[in-house]
Amino acid sequence: MSTLARHDAAPRPRRKVRRLAPYFRPYLGRTLLTVTLMLVITGTLLAGPALAQVGIDDGINAGDKGVLAMAVIAFVGVGAIGWLAGYYQLYLSSWVGQRVLLDLRGDTFEHLMGLQLGYHERTPTGWTVARLTSDIEALNQLVTDGATSLVINGLTLVGVIAILFAYDPKLALAAFLILPPLALGTAIFRTLSARLYRRARERNADVLAALQETLAGMSVVQGFGHEKRSAEEFSGVNERYRRANMSTIRLSGIYFPSVEMLGGIGMAVILYFGARRVLDADLTVGVMVAFLGYMSSFFDPIQQLSQLYNTFQAAMAALEKIFGVLDTQPELGDAPDAAPLPPIRGDIELRRVTFGYDGDAVLHDLDLHILPGQTVALVGPTGAGKSTLAKLIARLYDPDSGQVLVDGHDLRDVTQSSLRSQLAIVPQEGHLFAGTIADNLTFGRPEASESEVRAACEAIGILSMIESLPGGLDAQITEGGGGLSAGQRQLIAFARALVSDPRLLILDEATSSVDLRSEARIESAMDSLFAGRTAVVIAHRLSTIRGADRIAVIDGGRVVEQGTHDELIEAGGRYAELYADWEALPV
């Protein structure tokens, strides 16, 4: 879990925002235009009270209807400009924001696809999916409303202060007596809210995790009559979330009314000092009214910015995790001078290969040579390293030391796509994708013709099963292959590998969930399925193992014996021992 821990370290928000900058670069023109429009909008917002002041002082109080009319026309005109600018600004800023997110989402996905299998095996699926969904959504809130609100409200704040001081420095100074407590309160709010909201987010994640797990394991929960206890446990998690969230509500329940109250006090201050100065003829009524108007446009942005702060925090937490993914270096990238692998003849050699996951060596100094066209069965007890060996041949991992060679090419010197397009693995879990059966069958070779697809299905013996489905090959299946049995999914995965017509076929427990008749059928078809290909088979049934050209017994991370079934029994080694174990079981 060291990778997860690393992602949770909290660096500076500023640095993260700066890292986001390159994503804006392609849309620099639009971004600049948006910012300009924001300036215009802020201007129109600030002009309102000033125009009202002119109307009151020079129009109403002076009894000049002409000036009043001019002020009102200007008021409407400014409003219209604000409307127009608002239209373009909203559209453009959404466009840029969404576009940036689209690029970021695409990059993250591509990067995830490029990360080696080891990363995905260490990382829970939900974690990966959250990077591409909920984290991007958290950023979405910030870029659609947040950025606009940040700029316009920030500018408004500065603008209001400047205008008020320009009007009347003394009254402005008096009004801004409320600033120190406001600043202090806001600072406290920010500190507390960062902590409280983070806790609420974490508790929320706990709720979702508990929910997900119970739903996924519902048959166990029900099977053990555990519903009530599960519900009690869940209500504990649910309650902790409620409590964590309640503390954020209490905090903002005090902060926001306080800001409002300070606004009221500011108003009282302006009225008190302002009115006395108006009486002394030191100030006009219009200026005083304008002060009141600006005061409310001063407090609005503060409230909005404070509200934004949580959105911002959530977005930064999300960005942090996304960059954590992007910073994970793919260990198995193509070498800069990698060449495409020429058509594979099928000669595979592992030379002194040592490999382990996180330091625990699974394979030690292993040597194995498979000749073109040969079918080799890998045999050995659980945990011996058979699947790992198969993954090294497919270069899903690189050896820690030693070499894996195909036709004499070290796999690290060839491009991964050229290797994988000539190789197919049929894994134990035949994962199918949402789409039609035909889509799934042609997954490895989209250009395969329908007759090729049918031939592969026929060879596996699933053509009639597929044709009995509504729609036949075009039948829709849901993700994970719902509606099909585990055995049927495995057979489709098998056919999928055949459609891709690989030079090199790796069967990793490919028929473990298949019923016996189907397996027998595949076994009898094995010769033709494997004809002209090199095949590595990991199997657990003797019938399959015996059919191989050669058996390699793996134990303790090494090849301890090789040969045909009869040779190995004769030799009386590890294989013979396994065989004895097997024979000793009751019939």
Next chain:
Amino acid sequence: MPILLRLIGFLRPYRGLVLITALAAAGVMATSLTLPYLTGRVIDEVLLDQREDRLWPLVGAILAASVARFAFAVVRRTVSGRVSLGVEYDVRGLLFGHLSRMSLSYFDRMSVGQLMSRASTDLQIVRFFVGYGLVFLFMNAFTLILVTLLMLLIDWQLALLSLAMGPALLTIAWRYTRRSNPVLLDVQQRIGEVAQVAEESAVGIRVIKAFGRESDRSRHFGRTATRAFDRSIDAAHIRALYQPAMSFVPALGLAVVLFVGGLQTIDGRLTLGEFVTFYLYLALLMAPFRSLGTLVGNAQRAIAGGRRIFEVLDEDPGISQAPDAVAPPAGSGHVRFEGTSFGYEGAPDLLRSVDLDIPAGRTVALIGATASGKTTLTQLVPRFYDPDAGRVLLDGVDVRSLRLDDLRREVGIVPQDPFLFSASVRDNIAFGRPDATDDEVRGAARLARAADFVDALPRGFATRIGERGFTLSGGQRQRIAIARAILSDPRVLILDEATASVDASTEREIHDALRAVTRDRTTIIIAHRASTIALADELVVLEEGRIVARGRHEDLYSVNDLYREIYDSGLTRPDFVGVEE
């Protein structure tokens, strides 16, 4: 709008708090409204009438009103927050409780992701609407009525004139909502599709990598994300069309007041104070009018979310405890199927009138091809499904008349692909009996031949396993599941290919354990292997949902073709070696 009413019904336990919220909200609005009024008084009494002595009391009143507003606002926010969280807590608990009573066939139809989004995203929307949205609606309506009245009192002609923008604003808000909501729903849908592609790519990463289709998949994801982008831009465009317009219309109203009111003030028909009050009131009205669109939109989204939540809550659990359910009678696990038929929804019958009597203590092996109905038959005993016809009896009593948790405690299952929770090994084994002592847990683990490898784990029985913990191999998971089933000491034990991912050497070890635990217990075994079947006293051969033969191996082999075929094509031997993860 029954869904809206039902959503409001979630507030019932919080009637008192809702009343407090409403009163506090009214207090907030009332105190807010006094501020423009007092400002107008300052201008008229102090400035125009030149009475400086009136300044202090009026400013004091403003300060008092601000403090009162603060108090009301704190109450309003805190209490409505409590209510909204309470609703979320309640409904989530309801969903959880309801889902855990649902028959398994429901989960065959509904994906976990779908249910999750209802218990999170949809519920959040409902929570915000019920907790805050309704309060805002109330506050807005209150403000609207009160301000209109006050403005009518000051100058009814000017009031009518300036309020003319009201209907215009309402119309725009209404149209905006009508146009944008379908698009927003569509955006949600597309985002859901993005999530789906992300999820299945993460799950299927092995396949993607094995076939080298990474860039293909990235393109596919990019296309899906672009569709979501396109729709978001449509939504943004609609928003850009309407939202700035909704700011502009109120400004027009202000301009009218400024002009007409200004003229009246010049002509002396309106005092300056009244004019300023009027102006400030109108400014106060902008917010409610403007937010109406958003509120209506939120209400619509809440109704959509509520509909999805009620869809779950209204779903009949399918399997529920009879009101007069009783505890299982004393007995030692006599299981009997009588004319039992069953079919999954929309599929042809899987079991066709099965009659099977399994005397207490007997071990029976079910044999048959994939999809012959073996697993389904066993799942009728703990009532994961109920038969469409016929009945299932446990110790002479129809299982449908038994209390569900008692029944399920008496039936232990070791499934084909055991699900373990993210918890310690100990908690997983003691899942069915959390009160078990450490010795009992260890004893069960020892019987299942799991104690040795558990002890070798970093923290022994306290090691956390599952998705967020230590990864176990298939065989290890299987043995934990066997220990889990043994510990709750059920009358009936079901082993559903329980040894499928265990190799010959391990199976030999478990074999003795299984023999021990099946000895005094009714056991139903589903297996493809002769070694497991060898545990059985009797074999039952299923074909296409019917029992076609039963008896001992020697009896069946010579007379039953199907059994002979299954037996000869691979049943004779267990797996040669183990499988690794």
